[in-house]
Amino acid sequence: MNNRKIKKMIRQEFQSVHTPSRKNELLQDIQYISQVRPEDEVHKRKIHIHKSLSLAVVMCMIVIGFLFWPSQEAYSVAFEVNPSIELEVNNERRVEEVICHNEDAVLVLEEMDLENTDLDVAVNAIIGSMFKYGYISEAKNSVLVSVQGQDKEIREELKEQVASDVKDILSGYSLNASVVSQDYSFSKERQELAKKYGISVGKVTLIKKLIGVSPDYEFSDLVDLSINDLNTLIHYKNIQFKTITIDGVESHSGYLRDEEVRTKVLEHAQVTLNDLKSYEDELDVKSNQLVYNVNFTDSYASYSYQVNAISGEIVSFDVKM
Template identity: 35%
Template sequence: MTNDELNEKIRQACTHAAPDVLDAVLSDCNEQKGRVILMTTENKKKTWAVRMAGLAAGLCLILGGGLGVRNYQVNHTVDATVSLDVNPSVEIKINQKERILDVIPLNEDGRTIVGDMDFSGSSLDVAVNAIIGSMLQNGYLNELANSVLISVDNNDPVRGMALQERLADEVNKLLQTDSFRGAVLSQTVVKSDELQQMAEQYGITLGKAQLIQEILGKNSLHTFDELAPLSINELNILLGKEGAETHVEVVGTASEKGYIGETKAKEIALAKAGVSESDLTFYTVGLDTHKGVMVYDVEFISGSYEFDCEVNAMTGEIVKFEKEYDGAAVSNVSVEEHGEQSEHSQTEENQAVSNISLEKAKEIALDHAGVKATDATFVKAKSDYEDGRAVFEIEFVVSSGNTIKEYDYEIAASDGSIISYDYGIEGDSTPTAIQAGSSQNTSEISLEKAKEIALSHAGVASANAFEMEGKLDWDDGMSIYEIEFKAGGYEYSYEVDAATGSIVEFDKEWDD
């Protein structure tokens, strides 16, 4: 059968399936008698039903739209940021379902770790396992450097803490390998403008910036510049060295296997000093940092000399050497950044001669102050070397009722002349300092300048500091400014020398 014949068959079938009964229907309608009653009630019901159907449809659209927006937010909005730091630094952004929205390497090592892996839509656990695995495979985590930092940034502290604990446990299990045991540091991030600024300035994660701030809060002798280049393993060593409670959770111990060790460092320092171990009356060795490099700080006493030597912890190179005779520096050897060595030495024949004894210096100070020896309590009495000459530093206090008078003298060791002295009453805001016989107020800097110095050291902009207080006080024989303020979730406390502007004491702690 052709196509035309088939189409004709279908047309005929359709025609017969619908018989022509129009004439019969019209005939039946003509024969009906009576009046037609319009059922208006049924029409109203139909109109109400149509309206209700429309309202229901609109409500469904609204609900559906709302659910659609909510679903989009859950799936596409960043709920938390997890950063992983070793030396490679990687940020992982996740949604509320802990699905990956983005993985961002923050340095060249981070880009090596991530490589061409695409984590879009993967679970957080899968991404963390893959990234830690890549760090292990590429040698960034090993027996020489075994520490990793996990930082969680979440607006919900409870959820953030739970996520931190879970990830720390998972990563810790991954780092219990056949060749080494890892150390896992974990924390929740407390965001602030200051923290964000430091992270951006040094190209590091918020987590690493916060860890550095934690160390600086325990030891103000370090600086952010000095600590920023260090690896997490090195920062972990410094954190453990402070021996104080921190807000960072630590599981395991930082590896020191990449270093020469304390025994070797001491041998190098003694060889430099030309001293045998049997001649030592005191020594101490510990890991520290010098200009962004880990060093062993070796200090020891032999005979009448004190030595301070810093040895590169990895290479054994001496980066600093100081030798003091009875408190008077007689040599200073330092290695500059470019490896050039500069030496400033003074032979014993050319040393400033001390013609008076320490006891005589005490007598001179007491006589000048008009104080009897029986009324004085000495808090410092030692020899020193300043501006090319030997001096004695003498400090003593005199109690009288509720008043404590404090005296601070600097006396030339050659002839007993008074170079300078300070005097004040505890709590007195106007202490007096006399330099070589002329009167001069010790408060050479203003309170506002002292505040600027404290803010600059803390790395806090004045606009971000609040509850700032400052006053002039007298402490340990010197006029100081006491400065306190809060910023970025921390409380800061400074003591600034009113004469020189140097920072005497510094403390930083969480603002609870």
């Protein structure tokens, strides 16, 4: 029985459960009950504040105690495309736990039971399902593989093996993927950032490394970009990381080409190609979207444009005579 059938059965059975109406009793009851007025609530809240403060102090002490308690670290292998899935693996490279980081991950994993399976079997199933559901395609071919654990040697070995498996699996679907792989040890700061923004630690790590070499960006500028967008940005800015391996070229088919951008801005400014004195464009990020910054001049003015790299929408423009 698959999940769809289970859900259908739950709906069918619960839909046939009814409770007898006690509407008359309810309508009679409310005749003797007055509605709470907003000013009553304000008074109640003031009284509760003292109790809440004491409780907060106790809770803080528990949390602080918990944070400083020594913890055992397991190896985890995480995959991020848009679905974000993390596998906890043991020394025998068998999956001990599967963690979904977003709703897309639930869809990808819905019909699977990966606990106690070999890591390579799990990788095959996850990547195959991401492909089947269209999360990985010709236009979105970047996959981020992140390995977290204590021993650097084991991490690197796991990373290489999984990244190579992902590449091979997608080759089997005739897709030339771009696999971005990285490894790291546990970091409380990154864990908290992941929690704050609702993304995986792997994506946090990738963004932090990108900001490390491009300090003009703020973390919040990049947080909503897809892995393919981040991969494109890294490629475009020709950034080389020591600790990140990128195998394969990311797809650009979802983005506007340079010529398309040029046609768009020239049409908008009503400038012909022959009138151009200078022209340059650069891929950049604005409000969590990839944009082209375009600057050009003709005999009469200088023009600055920002164009969304995916939709082609002109985000902003300025003309100086």
